[in-house]
Amino acid sequence: MTAQMRAAAMAAVVLVCSAVAVGCGGSGGDPNSIVLYSGQHPQLTDALVHSFEKQTGIDVKVRTNDGVVLADQLLQEGPASPADVYFTENSPELETLAEHGLLTKLPASTLTGVPRADAPPSGAWAPVALRVSGLAYSPKLISRSSLPTSVLDLAQPQWKGKVAIAPTDSDFPPVVGAVIARYGEATAKQWLAGLKRNAQVFQTDEAVVAAVNGGRVATGVINHYYWYRLRTEIGAAAMHSAVYFFPDHNVGSIENISGVAVLKTSKHPQLADRFASFLVSPAAQRLIGQGDDFEYPARPGVAANPQLLPLSSLAPATLGVVKLGNDQAAAKLIQQSGLA
DSSP states (O other): OOHHHHHHHHHHHHHHHHHSTTTTSOOTTOTTEEEEEEOSOHHHHHHHHHHHHHHHOOEEEEEEOOHHHHHHHHHHHGGGOOOSEEEESOHHHHHHHHHTTOBOOOOHHHHTTSOGGGSOTTOSOEEEEEEEEEEEEOTTTSOGGGSOSSGGGGGSGGGTTSEEEOTTSTTSHHHHHHHHHHHOHHHHHHHHHHHHHHEEEOSSHHHHHHHHHTTSSSEEEEEHHHHHHHHHHHOGGGOOOEEEOOSTTOGGGBEEEEEEEEBTTOSOHHHHHHHHHHHTSHHHHHHHHHSSSOOEESSTTOOOOTTSOOGGGGOOBOOOHHHHTTSHHHHHHHHHHTOO
């Protein structure tokens, strides 16, 4: 994210906070209330918060924005932040906050039910949901057999005008970070230069999948759930596209991890810990699996939405949160490429 984008994003945060009913104050003197900064999808957040409030009687004041925007806000607020809990779509934002010492270590009991491979060694946050990147594609414009086996292929000349990306969407930097982790910065830089030549650029993954489904572009880089959510929104009969996952653990289909963390400066750490623990509990994980957000529950043994392919069948790349990193190198290369 560029400095100009950060400034615009922070201005948007100010406007949003001025407009919403909860305002920009904290939970105040209410001893039974916490403030949640959520970069997750509002529908999923609302369902989880409602269930938690009903179960515990604890009030959760929610501030919703892009996860990267909220992470930047937490960095600027520092010790003065009113936030108790941070919940976001992708692990790099969580790793950034952990590196800056803003997150407290979660209780061991919270981390017991989640895969060790999906959680950071620091214990600073817990995985809540999983998603996989890939391609939406239009069978009318390109056959499945012609789709690339590596995300790097999209930089080749034959893909000019045939691919869409949303480089300023928070879901794109993790793909770039995965390319950096697997192939190095030099290769990632060349790849982004090729995408700059080839790609149609959109603001969001939602816009990318809509353009592919509308036949305006042959393929688009997305996270899988955007395609399923569009199908739910417009109906199966209106879907003229499909989802493709890169084979053989190619990083074009990187497994991204959504997670939750408690701020060191939380005014109500015990309540915040209860919320984090709830998100990884079987009850909350079943809400994720049964809902129409179409993410995979992070907790083993909890069934995903039956419309989804089994996660194991997708053969996603699983680099681990430490190797994937904090998105800083990815954001820098995206900016340098002229895509943002």
